Amino acid sequence: MQHTAPDGTTRVLGTERKGFRGRLARIETTEGIGRLPAEEQERRLIELGFVEGAVLEVLHEGPIGRDPIAVRVGSAMVALRRSDAMAILARPD
């Protein structure tokens, strides 16, 4: 199941399958979804390279429930859980 964000053009990285390519449109962290405060969650994503315009590609999916995912962000590769990737909105290429 793929989710298109309400604006109609961006997709939620947390629901994308292996092979998805796109550019990061924006980060929308929500309070109360994870254990971290929304702003801290956002800061950590930025620190790993998730900034607007970054080239994204879902390279691998975990063996159980296709979770977590390994995402190429620019020239780095980052592992994150799908629940954490729900905050990342991307525009597909």
Added chain:
Amino acid sequence: MKDAITEAAARQIEVALVGAPNCGKTALFNALTGSSQRVGNFSGVTVERKAGIATTPEGRRMTVIDLPGTHSLRARSLDEEVTRDVVLGQRDGEARPDFLLVVADATNLRGALRLVTELKRAGLPLMLVLNMIDIARHRGIEIDEDAMAKALGVPVVSATAVRRAGMEALWARLDEILAAGVAAPGPMQWTPPTTGELRRALHAADDVIAQTVRLPELPHTFSTRVDRVLLNPVAGPIVLLMLLFAMFQAVFAGAAPAMDLISEGFGWLGAVFAAILPAGLIESFVVDGVIGGVGSVLVFLPQILILFTFILILEDLGYMARAAFLMDRLMGGAGLHGRAFIPLLSSFACAIPGIMATRVIDDRRDRLTTILVAPLMTCSARIPVYTLIIAAFVPKTTVLGGIGLQGLVMFGLYAAGITSALAVSAVTRLLFRRGELAAPLMMDLPDYKMPQARSILLGIWQRARMFLKRAGTTIFLAMVAIWLLATFPMPPDGATGPAIEYSFAARLGHLIEPLMAPVGFGWEICMALITGMAAREVAVAGLATVYAVGGTETTGHIASALSQQWSLATALAFLAWYVFAPQCISTLAVIRREAGGPRYMWIALGYMMALAWIAAFITYNVTAFLMGAG
């Protein structure tokens, strides 16, 4: 009274290495300091502090300190806090460094460039070292150092820490800087960055990269290709399992020749001393107590080193983060964080570094759970105990086409440790942590790197030295104590039973025996359990001494003595006990320190003791019943 100038000249310049984990910082530290390093702890915390003296080609000396890896000064873990506090000069008992070497992985510059902008605000003079430049060049990455230095406003130099020639430029720059005198620190302007500032810093880093770095068309093809197999949802877990299985087979089968050699060596040494010393108390002390006791522990050095070799190589390869990726969901099901995989795997070697490695888990509750279950992972000190019992009671045959039965039982014991760790954590989650939101898992998957023989050998040597030091101190003293307990008081004249029956050891053993009788442990085992509190492997030496003094042990092979004295049910119960028992005072001490108080230490002690007793009880009675029925 010295004047200010000589005092300043006499004070050695202190250079601190700062950089992300996996940027080759430790390799650079090794290349700078060679064999002069001292490993200790930062005051008040168990964070490892490595310092050494570097001497430049022109003969200038400086102190180099390796700070814990960090992505930013916005510390999230204990390790990162130490780095922040040292850099900002806020750590008691730790002088603020004079100069920072910011180490960057030249193949992945973005994070390091952002770190440079952050560190510049801390006010210390600094230089950026583009480490692993050889790998970057090999991949077709071209970096214009001068342009980068201009764009960043700090000196930039390339290096390959693992090659002597790769260090020349860095040494030359260090000489220049030391000759000119290190600049005085500027004002400290660092404040925790906001999300906006972080974004701007990353975009600025991207701009610098765009202006000064030429990237190849197809980035890191090698790691991508390898990951296609190693992170494949089917092949990945199979490879991981095969790796772990190969590791245990190597520990068991591969170490045998070296172990035989050590065991024969000690046997020979014992025979020599038995021949030259007059028969009596002194001979008994030297031959049975010292040589027999210490030898029976030292013989496990090869197995422990093989295990560490595997772990160090996998770590340096960059595979550990992949393993965490593959295991995250499984661990998450048990209420553990994917990052807990690395501390738990280290705990196979020893729970102490494992518990210290939990600092990579930034969530406190996730970290505490990991600390509590880490001692359930089969540490290398249990290997002696397992090996002994398996050698005595499990036949040396192969099953299923060539798999050694003994290795298989060993694998099973490891599996029991892992399963119980996951189960305990799952129960904790169900009972005490209901309704908690999940902590995030976000981590870098670094490119694969060829492990450097030198750093692996250095790591193995440090582990070997630690073990030998333990054998020379704790274990040696425990052996002397055991021998004393097992020898005195001596039997009265005309006594008929074995001498040991009259000793303190026997009395102590008899004292606890009623408690342990339901699980099939006699007083000899009870006594070994007491002595094993110093260190698990001492229990083996304890058994060796008890049976040697007891007179049944003749050839130096305690396994054969055990197989005559113990029933199979007792032996299996003993193994089950050891899967769970908190038999190590140093581990409990580390839990207390890392968990910030005695509470969790008592919890760990209590729950493990209870599990050990229950597991041994079930094993003993079920085996006894089956044997009786069979």
